[in-house]
Amino acid sequence: xxxxxxxxxxxDLLLDGEVGFGVAPLRDHVQECAxxxxxxxxxxxxxxxxxxxxxxSPSFTLADKVMAQVPVFVPWHVAARDTAxxxxxxxxxxxxxxxGLVAGAGATLTAGAVWLASRGDVVGVATDVAGTxxxxxxxxxxxxxxxxxxxxxxxxxxxxxxxxGLGAIAAGFLVAATASAFGLRAIASAARRxx
Ligand SMILES: [Zn+2]
Numbered sequence: 001x002x003x004x005x006x007x008x009x010x011x012d013l014l015l016d017g018e019v020g021f022g023v024a025p026l027r028d029h030v031q032e033c034a035x036x037x038x039x040x041x042x043x044x045x046x047x048x049x050x051x052x053x054x055x056x057s058p059s060f061t062l063a064d065k066v067m068a069q070v071p072v073f074v075p076w077h078v079a080a081r082d083t084a085x086x087x088x089x090x091x092x093x094x095x096x097x098x099x100g101l102v103a104g105a106g107a108t109l110t111a112g113a114v115w116l117a118s119r120g121d122v123v124g125v126a127t128d129v130a131g132t133x134x135x136x137x138x139x140x141x142x143x144x145x146x147x148x149x150x151x152x153x154x155x156x157x158x159x160x161x162x163x164x165g166l167g168a169i170a171a172g173f174l175v176a177a178t179a180s181a182f183g184l185r186a187i188a189s190a191a192r193r194x195x
């Protein structure tokens with residue numbers, strides 16, 4: 001015979017009619033122990049009473065009502081994707097045109113920044129009124145930005161390759177921009193398929 005009384009979860013096992021390994025000793029104990037038998041009887045009474053209660057289920061709109069009042073945190077990449085999806089034209093031709101616009105604008109901006117970064121003197125003349133410090137700082141920020149974006153090799157390329165290097169970088173960006181535009185489109189259509 002077991003040397004201890006049954007634990008609540010062991011009572012539950014017997015209540016549920018479990019037949020696994022280890023249940024037999026529990027049954028044996030209940031046979032021999034009046035106290036545990038009484039607890040099992042009580043538990044059976046409660047379970048039977050619960051079974052007789054009317055079964056309620058929440059309204060199917062409950063989840064929506066609750067969630068309407070819960071401030072949901074949307075991660076930035078999900079928000080960005082949703083915005084992109086909203087802005088994306090529905091027709092294929094429209095999407096290709098939009099992708100071209102995005103790539104073109106990005107390429108123009110990049111080419112402009114690259115050109116400015118490689119022409120510190122031009123930036124200097126433009127900001128002459130602001131003084132030497134600001135001038136140097138502006139050129140430095142541009143250079144740092146270029147190095148961060150494209151790696152240290154970009155300044156070498158610019159200094160030695162000149163316009164050819166600039167063209168190569170612009171072409172590289174164009175490819176990247178086009179690829180990301182198509183990637184966004186793939187994400188959008190994948191999201192639509194899930195819906
Ligand atoms: Zn007992």
